[in-house]
Amino acid sequence: MANHLTEFQMNHYFGWIQGSGMPSTYVHLSGKDLDGAILKLNGIEQKQDSVVETKPRVCPRCETINRVDSAYCNKCAAILDEKTLLQSQRQHLETQQATTNAHDLMNALMQDTEVRTFLAQRILAMGLKEKLLCKEGT
CATH class of the missing domain: 1.20.5 (Single alpha-helices involved in coiled-coils or other helix-helix interfaces)
Structure with missing residues (x-):
């Protein structure tokens, strides 16, 4: 949440007093976060990194659940x-x-x-x- 809320918003949401040191415990700005904030202030939209959802591979032949990176079924050796x-x-x-x-x-x-x-x-x-x-x- 610290990447999405300002210190003021976190103080209010979590019930901390303004000026509390608690938000600094959770806020860790990286250079990328800072760059994104500066670009946004100047009206430049950044492309969001697409999140690739990884699902286990199900064998079409025997319906065994295999690892995401498996090329062949662990049970019947079918191509996945x-x-x-x-x-x-x-x-x-x-x-x-x-x-x-x-x-x-x-x-x-x-x-x-x-x-x-x-x-x-x-x-x-x-x-x-x-x-x-x-x-x-x-």
């Missing part, structure tokens, strides 16, 4: 930040599309007899036949 979630989903879709395109391309190439023959020769020449057979058996 909507912007990061959208970016992650976009990246996942792009990767999925690239994989689908690569599979489609390989399937189209494998329809060509020359490509199949070439790949078979290269696999034998590089000694990769065993690796190919191991993968097929898995």
